[in-house]
Amino acid sequence: MPKGNTKSDTKPRGRMTAYAYFVQICREEHKKKHPEENVVFAEFSKKCAERWKTMSDKEKKRFHEMADVDKKRYEAEMKDYTPSENEKGKRGKKRKQMKDPNAPKRPLPAFFIFSNDERSKVKQANPCYTAGDTSKELGRMWSEADPAVKSKYQELADEDKARYDREMIEYKKTGKVSQPEPPVVKTHPVLNEEEEEEEEDDQ
Structure with missing residues (x-):
């Protein structure tokens, strides 16, 4: 049997950006240097972002090359990707079923x-x-x-x-599903002119 046109029903992994590769490598390097240290994500991400902004195009080049390779991998896998009949059926049902x-x-x-x-x-x-x-x-x-x-x-x-x-x-x-009732706002009854005059006479 010919093996050239083998299709896959496994959806390809999403492609990564140059910056994502940069952060991934920074994290791996940090873990090697400080294996026992608990990384505070917000601080670590901030440092990565600041470092990325100051890097030259030459320094960023290898990360962009990695992203380009991954992009080609993703596009090639998507060409060979064929959703299974089960997945097609699920998608069809989702379209037909109105929420x-x-x-x-x-x-x-x-x-x-x-x-x-x-x-x-x-x-x-x-x-x-x-x-x-x-x-x-x-x-x-x-x-x-x-x-x-x-x-x-x-x-x-x-x-x-x-x-x-x-x-x-x-x-x-x-x-x-019943919605929670809005809070009851107490209001004073609106009096007509005759009732207002009667109240004034009583005082």
């Missing part, structure tokens, strides 16, 4: 809640990051996070799951 606006909002996993809190910090510290770079960095931060931090976000995820379960019970019964 009910009255349905409860799905619960977020602990990692997603963590990412929502940290994404702006990552973008601020690394303005050159693409969306893919940001996602990879958030994944790394989560994997290296302290157990106490993960526990905090797991509690938030559990609370959100409980909220979703409550709302789903109501949604299945009524077809919608």
Whole structure:
């Protein structure tokens, strides 16, 4: 059988930017020099960004070359990439199924809640990051996070799951989720002219 046109149904890994390679290598070098040190991400990212800004084009050249090689790898893999029938079916179903606006909002996993809190910090510290770079960095931060931090976000995820379960019970019964009632603002009754005159006479 000919082997030239072998297609893959495994989606290619996203390509990396020159800056992402630079940060990755800086992190690896730092770990080699200080294996026992806990890296503070915000400070480390800030130093990387400052260093990148001051680097000459010649110094950045090797990172751009690495990014170009990865870009070609990604484009070549995408040409050979064919979504599986299962994936095509899932995409088709997603297009056909209209989301009910009255349905409860799905619960977020602990990692997603963590990412929502940290994404702006990552973008601020690394303005050159693409969306893919940001996602990879958030994944790394989560994997290296302290157990106490993960526990905090797991509690938030559990609370959100409980909220979703409550709302789903109501949604299945009524077809919608009741919104919390706005606070009642007490107002004084509006008196007509005759009632105002009577009040003045009583005083």
